[in-house]
Amino acid sequence: MTDHAREQATILETHGLTKDFKGFTAIKDINLSVQTGSIHALIGPNGAGKTTFFNLLTKFLKPTSGQIIYDGRDITHARPAGIAQRGLIRSFQISAVFPHLSARENVRIALQRKLKVSYHFWRPLRILDQLNEQAQATLEQVGLGKFGDVKAVELPYGQKRALEIATTIALEPRLMLLDEPTQGMSAEDVSTVTDLIKRVIEGRTIVMVEHNLNVVATLADQITVLNRGEILAEGNYDEVSNNPEVMEAYMGTTDAA
């Protein structure tokens, strides 16, 4: 494979990424590469460093050392808003919507960015109306078509989650980072969201943290197992789930799951 082709194929790479919290190393020397167009799952026991790793990728934390390459560019020291503007968007472990805006407004906030009027404090709100149709279409896509005028805070948990995803895809991200997208969901919600992710994946890459192995099994093309801040194993679901080390550290069993 030529270098160029490799760059095309991997959208995100980390080199020797490390994060120290006052002497406690939460992330140790992680080298990870994510294939363009894949769904890449990050699993591991609690405290393994998954959220920390995510926070490093999305600039909510500064790495102690190491490099993050996104789309061929070094973004290790980029601003959080800057990387978002280049199509790298995250969702949160805790539900992240704008509670007192309606569902449509939530999506519109995301769409608004490309109009480049966000600093225009002298323009009336009306000029955002042109986005309504697109916002509605995005809501339909995640099955929230009926809820456009409902305030986010009033939506049930699963639908909030869906709204968050709608907001994220409204930005037309190239790489989405989802932190436990199904956490705290009922079984039905889980399958809704799983379907949703399957639907929106086209043309995008997803990195997700997930505890629910069913979801991982159905969605992930590639899995990286973290343990104590280090990569324990990598591969597809079958490879990983049969890896004895993983069974030990993560599943807590020595037999096959």
Place this chain on the structure above:
Amino acid sequence: MQVILAQALLGLNVGVFYAMLSLGLAVIFGLLNIINFAHGAMYMLGAFIALIGYSFLEQWLGISLQIGFWASLILVPLLVGLLGVLIERLLLRRLYDLDHIYGLLLTFGITLILQGLFSNYFNVSGTPYPGQPESLSGVVNLGFMYFPTYRLFAIVFSLVVCFATWFFIEHTKLGSRLRAGVENPDLTQAFGLNVPLMITLTFAFGAGLAGLAGVLAAPIYSVSPLMGADLIIVVFAVVVIGGMGSIMGAILSGLALGLIEGLTKVIYPPAASTVIFFLMVLVLLFRPAGLFGKEK
């Protein structure tokens, strides 16, 4: 040179008050996450209780009763602490779940009330406190200047109080319980420690510290309803400069800034009232978390 030494000593004199107040703020902030705007008012209150105890009780109550300086030094912090208990129990407690700015606004309101009350009955430009003890009324000849014994006493006493507080919080079991209560109140309670009580007492302690500073200040400055308000804003700047990270940080930055302010009075007097604020700007530019603060 003499001038510089003299002014440095006066600066230290101011610095110990900065240190005591920012220490109290830091203790309260540490446990309650609330900036106690009323801290200055409690300092003022401390001075007034001492004054009233000494000069007015007799007149007001019609009985012969005078509370001397030494008694005030013990009684006043307790009384101001008691007020702290009331404020925490009755008011602040209900605000913990809200945005922290409400705590700030509440204590601002309390500041106005206390200031207004005392402005009604006392001259805003100050009433002298005549109760300075005989034993401290002399002067010490320091070679380069005569320095009032009382001021020297105030400096030493405040330093002792500051470092004792530091030792208590950083190096005793009770201190470690306080810190645990800050870090994880639920769990600390589950272990059977009465965290609400600890919070109340800590607030009371911080308030008492302000009251104590007030008593110490009374014989030096005349006692005025606005004495705390003028001071507290400077102390805020001290806190921003020092950062809320550590108890020692609060003490040291208080002392240091008092000194710097004192020396500015020699070098360029007009800047003396603003030098701390300009230092704050510098710190914000180059070390936003403050000198002793923890990087987020």
Place this chain on the structure above:
Amino acid sequence: MQPDQKPELLRIENLHAWYGESHILHGLNLTLHEGEVITLLGRNGSGRTTTLKAILGLVSKRTGSIRIQGTEIINMPTHRIAHVGKLGYCPEERGIFASLNVDENLELPPVIAKGGLSVDEIYAMFPNLKERRKSQGSKLSGGEQQMLAIARILRTGANLLLLDEITEGLAPVILKALDDVIRKLREKGFTIILVEQNFRFAAPLADRHYVIEHGQVVEQIDAADLEAKKEQLNRHLSV
């Protein structure tokens, strides 16, 4: 119930608990006798942790009845419950105080009754903690943190231990050590509620298992019946 059973220690009846608006426990009942070890099993989010927190008063609202040796504690403030019930709590997230060192962490919980282990006994039980006595809590490995979390409630004289997911994220060697610890505690006569994902770990330790679903006990299985009821258990717990 067998007539030779030890006296009743804990009785929970019709327990409801809320976090803010969300109603998590819906009328939970369970009973525990002195010296017993029981487990609470269930899927993620079924309400096992919440059960422990509700006993301790760490939820925003609870109703029903919780009696420890006959004393009703449902309306008690949290800090009294540990004293009255002689409770020791080891939380899911371990709750090691990052700003305190191992010694300070160990000495933090106040002694609530006589008969607790001495610090020396504790260090004898957990030799690798002894090596790290002066280390900051945040610098311990996951296993050490877990050890410390258990160790510190043994000092207090508590005899009813609430242990939440103590095996989570631990290497098998540590699991082995923990298994020893729990056995020792059981021999010493402690009463223990184990909340466990790791059924393999919990099964041989417990006298009885409660399966919780949607904030209610849906199944109660004695250790002796475990083999016979394996089917049901699998149905409840399959992920």
Place this chain on the structure above:
Amino acid sequence: AGALSDDKIKIGVLSDMSGVYKSLEGPGAVIAAQMAIDDFGGSVMGNPIEIISADHQNKPDIGASTAREWIDAKEVDMITALDNSSVALSVQGLAKDKKIITMNTGAGSTALTEEQCSPYGIHYVYDTHALPVGTATAMVKNGGKKWFFITADYAFGHSLRDNTGAVVESLGGEVVGNVNAPLSTNDFSSYLLQAQSSGADVIGLANAGQDTVNAIKQANQFRIVQSGQKLAGMLVFITDVHSMGLDIAQGLQFTTAFVWNQNEETKAWSERFHELHGAMPTMVHAGVYSAVTNYLNAVKETGTDDTETVRAKLGEMTLNDMFVKGGKIAPNGSMLHDMYLVEVKKPSESKSEWDLLRVVSKIPADQAYISMADTKCSLVN
């Protein structure tokens, strides 16, 4: 009663009711004004005389907006007290536009009758020219050649410092330094130490009220006087002396317009005032009484409250009452009268709580005040 604009005379007492100057004017001024009205009979030509009072808090903007409302909406005819030069200047300026008489009894700045003089502004009790004439002259003549000033940092302090400096220099003395302290300073220690290290013979306190008291007390704490420097309070009131106590204040010389126990007449009035107020009157309290009385006299004699007419009448009158003998209101508004250099008694000399001062000499009106030949007031030349 047709001649009055509004069927009553309303006198505004605008004073510092809560701050540094509270005890030297403040509520006492309202009492003095009320005494004047009562002594006058409570009405003029059958129209009632009323008092309105307010606290200017030593803030010129508050003073001016209060006065503005008094004039615009409350039909106030004359404003008195104004014991803060910043406030006095702003109110006098406003009253000039609005054509209302001000009889300032408390402020000191000579700007009131010089650069910013007003046809309706009267400066009644003392000014910063009159104060140093007695005090500074006496001190320089006793060998206090080198002066260092601690100045209240506003109109009054600046004016007092400049005028005192001029007197000192005119007698061959020298001003070696100055430091400005904010109004209402609590801690003068660092200023005093600067003064001490300047090597001056005299530390001139160009401030007033509580500020002067604090400065003198703290100078005592730091043993400034014992180390050989003299303090000169350029504006001292009897209430200040009373609150310092004779132990600290003894020997202090200063200039005043009024000594309460100077004669039977002043004594009788002062004791009545003491009865009502709980303290002996300052020169300013006595001045308010005199000013209000003479204003009412002028209204009665002219039969109108018209500003121009009353002011013209006041200019013609020779003022004689317990406060002033043979006083004249000059065209620039300055009320020309004798002043006194006094000295604080030793504790052994004092016979009663308020027996504090001894008159050293009288300063005749023509020495105390700027003469009409020298004035910079545009109304005169």
Place this chain on the structure above:
Amino acid sequence: MTNRILFILMLVAGLTAPFYAYPVFVMDLLCFALFACAFNLLLGYAGLLSFGHAAFFGGAAYITGYVTKEWGFSPLLGILAGTGFTLVLGGIFGFLAIRRQGIYFAMVTLALAQIIYFMALQLPFTGGENGLQGIPRGELFGFIDLNNPLAMYYFVFAIFLIGFGIIHRTIHSPFGEVLQAIRENESRALSLGYDVDHFKLLAFVISATLAGLAGATKAIIFQFAALTSAHWQTSGEVILMTLVGGLGTVFGPVLGAITVGALSHELSAFGSWVQVILGTIFVVCVMTFRRGIIGEIQRLVSRKQS
């Protein structure tokens, strides 16, 4: 809808006020109302508590006063100069203050404002304690004499309406929408690609500028620029006004300014009791009345509707 009714009410009341109330007092209220609206933009809509807004209110007054008095600027130009000054000052303060969050932000703004206060006290051109006196009212457009009370009044009312309009528009603009998003969930807004700090800064600058406009106007009305306007207590007062009227409501600050302003005026004879009363209102608002007058009304109305 309710907003439209309220707006018409405000317009009518404003236009007729000088005929039944003391115009200078009403003008004072209008300045404070505009000041409170500007402050509300920051706290109510961007969630930032500035404890230093008096620096802008007072700072602008001094600049306006100086250029009209010493340089002979026309009142309009003078007001623009004062407002322009706070635009720059707001930029500087905002840049510094948004480096810290929450209560720290409040403390930093308070301390920064204190620098302005001391400058006003010490710089030669401000007149120190004396203040800047005798600022001419001058003529508007060269022919309307502002010494005429009615002319002055309607000039001030027009400025108020313009300032109010700008704030109203800002709140209901694409920018305001993002601001609200930031207030509700800052990290989410950041992850959507919004430079949160830039938005906060712009909000801070707009708020500072309009606070300056209010202060500059006040200088012309009272012909005075004084320390009181730059004092921290004024910062506290404007917070109280906003809180009483209703944080994050369009008309709340106006109503709050009128309520608090009228109250202080009526009670001014009671001396320091005013402070006690204002303090008590503060405490009551924080403890039990956090929505403010308009906020409570809105809640009652919406409860009735549902």
